[in-house]
Amino acid sequence: MGSSEVSWKLPDHPKLPKGKTVAVVVLDGWGEAVPNLYNCIHVAQTPAMDALRLTAPEKWRLIRAHGTAVGLPTDDDMGNSEVGHNALGAGRIYAQGAKLVDLALASGKIYEGEGFKYIKECFESGTLHLIGLLSDGGVHSRIDQLQLLLKGASEHGAKRIRLHILTDGRDVLDGSSVGFVETLENELSKLREKGVDAQIASGGGRMYVTMDRYENDWGVVKRGWDAQVLGESQHKFKSAIEAIKKLREEPNANDQFLPPFVIVDENGKAVGPIVDGDAVVTFNFRADRMVMIAKALEYGDFDKFDRVRFPKIHYAGMLQYDGELKLPSHYLVSPPEIERTSGEYLVHNGVRTFACSETVKFGHVTFFWNGNRSGYFNPEMEEYVEIPSDSGISFNVKPKMKAEEIAEKARDAILSGKFHQVRVNLPNGDMVGHTGDIQATVGACEAADAAVKVILDAVEQVGGIFVVTADHGNAEDMVKRNKKGDPLLDKGGNLQILTSHTLQPVPIAIGGPGLAPGVRFRKDVPDGGLANVAATVMNFHGYEAPTDYEPTLIEVVDN
Numbered sequence: 001m002g003s004s005e006v007s008w009k010l011p012d013h014p015k016l017p018k019g020k021t022v023a024v025v026v027l028d029g030w031g032e033a034v035p036n037l038y039n040c041i042h043v044a045q046t047p048a049m050d051a052l053r054l055t056a057p058e059k060w061r062l063i064r065a066h067g068t069a070v071g072l073p074t075d076d077d078m079g080n081s082e083v084g085h086n087a088l089g090a091g092r093i094y095a096q097g098a099k100l101v102d103l104a105l106a107s108g109k110i111y112e113g114e115g116f117k118y119i120k121e122c123f124e125s126g127t128l129h130l131i132g133l134l135s136d137g138g139v140h141s142r143i144d145q146l147q148l149l150l151k152g153a154s155e156h157g158a159k160r161i162r163l164h165i166l167t168d169g170r171d172v173l174d175g176s177s178v179g180f181v182e183t184l185e186n187e188l189s190k191l192r193e194k195g196v197d198a199q200i201a202s203g204g205g206r207m208y209v210t211m212d213r214y215e216n217d218w219g220v221v222k223r224g225w226d227a228q229v230l231g232e233s234q235h236k237f238k239s240a241i242e243a244i245k246k247l248r249e250e251p252n253a254n255d256q257f258l259p260p261f262v263i264v265d266e267n268g269k270a271v272g273p274i275v276d277g278d279a280v281v282t283f284n285f286r287a288d289r290m291v292m293i294a295k296a297l298e299y300g301d302f303d304k305f306d307r308v309r310f311p312k313i314h315y316a317g318m319l320q321y322d323g324e325l326k327l328p329s330h331y332l333v334s335p336p337e338i339e340r341t342s343g344e345y346l347v348h349n350g351v352r353t354f355a356c357s358e359t360v361k362f363g364h365v366t367f368f369w370n371g372n373r374s375g376y377f378n379p380e381m382e383e384y385v386e387i388p389s390d391s392g393i394s395f396n397v398k399p400k401m402k403a404e405e406i407a408e409k410a411r412d413a414i415l416s417g418k419f420h421q422v423r424v425n426l427p428n429g430d431m432v433g434h435t436g437d438i439q440a441t442v443g444a445c446e447a448a449d450a451a452v453k454v455i456l457d458a459v460e461q462v463g464g465i466f467v468v469t470a471d472h473g474n475a476e477d478m479v480k481r482n483k484k485g486d487p488l489l490d491k492g493g494n495l496q497i498l499t500s501h502t503l504q505p506v507p508i509a510i511g512g513p514g515l516a517p518g519v520r521f522r523k524d525v526p527d528g529g530l531a532n533v534a535a536t537v538m539n540f541h542g543y544e545a546p547t548d549y550e551p552t553l554i555e556v557v558d559n
């Protein structure tokens with residue numbers, strides 16, 4: 001259905017009124033797991049969230065937030081913010097980037113597409129550069145996809161290949177970078193045996209090099225540019241294994257934050273700067289942390305940092321990372337076409353919306369929520385507020401982040417009476433959870449809980465409705481476990497800290513004085529997931545969801 005043919009008018013809900021103020025709160029990285037020492041949400045004092053669960057059990061339940069419930073390839077895939085917010089806002093489950101890339105690689109269609117043909121034009125006389133996150137985390141990229149792409153590209157004519165790797169330690173265990181580099185080196189040596197000149201050219205930790213998002217800190221992208229494009233860094237090594245092992249010897253070194261390095265030959269010359277006539281592919285499928293580097297690689301007109309040199313290259317993304325900006329203009333796999341999101345419907349039906357988070361999650365509650373679409377559907381009806389995040393620090397240093405400020409903005413928006421929907425993302429459980437600092441994560445959960453209280457108090461004052469939920473788990477489990485569920489120790493006898501998301505379900509709680517008596521969770525959608533939330537929220541605005549949406553989680557019984 002093209003958007004011109006869409007009938008935007010939603011049917012009235014037979015029982016629920018229009019015009020209520022609905023607060024939608026997404027606790028980022030807040031899953032449900034058994035209580036224990038490493039469940040920071042359990043250890044934290046969270047009176048607001050506890051009260052929701054204990055005082056109204058028929059208005060509290062768990063929903064699925066990982067794997068196939070959010071369009072990921074398998075149920076072994078942990079949830080993440082992109083797919084989680086897509087599902088929450090779109091109300092349907094779309095095959096996501098990870099899966100679309102798997103299919104395109106398996107069928108070989110990736111090599112027949114326009115994007116691959118475009119980069120192939122450089123194979124005869126130029127180098128193919130592959131830039132991206134090297135792990136099996138499956139959130140932004142997957143090493144097995146990279147391995148297939150390397151093989152396929154060489155079979156389709158790439159003769160000289162350079163890898164620019166970003167170490168992970170966030171979606172996977174810290175320290176696992178060494179193993180991933182060994183796997184990649186193995187693959188590259190097989191290619192060299194076949195006569196392909198293939199090697200790693202540069203690298204760095206994902207949170208310090210290249211993978212910034214939402215324009216939080218262009219310095220991150222510049223550090224990557226200097227190493228990848230200019231071939232410059234104060235850290236020069238003969239091999240990537242040596243680089244990573246050495247850089248990890250620094251006190252407090254961590255895969256997420258390794259400094260940029262370049263690989264040099266015996267004369268000290270960088271082995272793979274990006275130059276005129278080369279092809280470049282950013283092999284991450286996920287958008288948020290690729291948009292900034294895509295701009296640097298693609299835009300002639302660019303003032304975010306001094307690129308020094310802007311090589312004439314053929315650049316393609318694994319996916320197109322921003323459909324509105326058409327960025328990049330060339331890509332190997334088409335992204336999911338998410339259309340008719342709940343936000344767009346509600347705006348067409350007169351629902352005025354306010355959305356807010358701090359920088360690190362602002363795009364989640366706007367861009368991802370709206371089906372990977374930038375900007376407003378209708379600026380007259382919507383207001384999106386971004387609170388600048390602290391930058392240049394790791395969030396365990398300030399685990400409260402901007403929770404209080406976000407809550408105050410939401411409170412003011414609710415009390416203003418100007419909006420029907422006030423939607424926020426509270427990032428604390430996730431962003432601090434990713435640091436692996438257990439004590440700080442407990443503080444983060446307490447800050448998020450305090451913010452929930454401020455928002456619920458405002459809902460109470462205006463006679464509104466609230467929906468409190470989360471996008472995936474993180475803070476509820478901070479250790480790697482064996483199959484039996486016991487914490488795992490490393491060789492040195494230390495706990496293996498889990499910085500990543502989890503496979504856990506997330507809570508959803510509804511309530512508020514505006515909730516009609518008789519509203520409760522249905523019992524006949526036991527497998528409900530994040531995609532069922534959109535229809536639920538539409539009901540609270542007084543509408544029925546479109547028939548192809550995942551069903552609502554609620555029913556209204558006569559009291």
Ligand SMILES: O=C(O)[C@H](O)COP(=O)(O)O
Pocket residue numbers: 028079080081082139140170171289430434
């Ligand atoms: O990009 C990140 O920070 C992590 O890989 C995933 O976190 P998010 O999905 O919560 O953004």
Ligand SMILES: [Mn+2]
Pocket residue numbers: 028029080081082084430471472
């Ligand atoms: Mn998230």
Ligand SMILES: [Mn+2]
Pocket residue numbers: 029081430431434474501
């Ligand atoms: Mn996260």
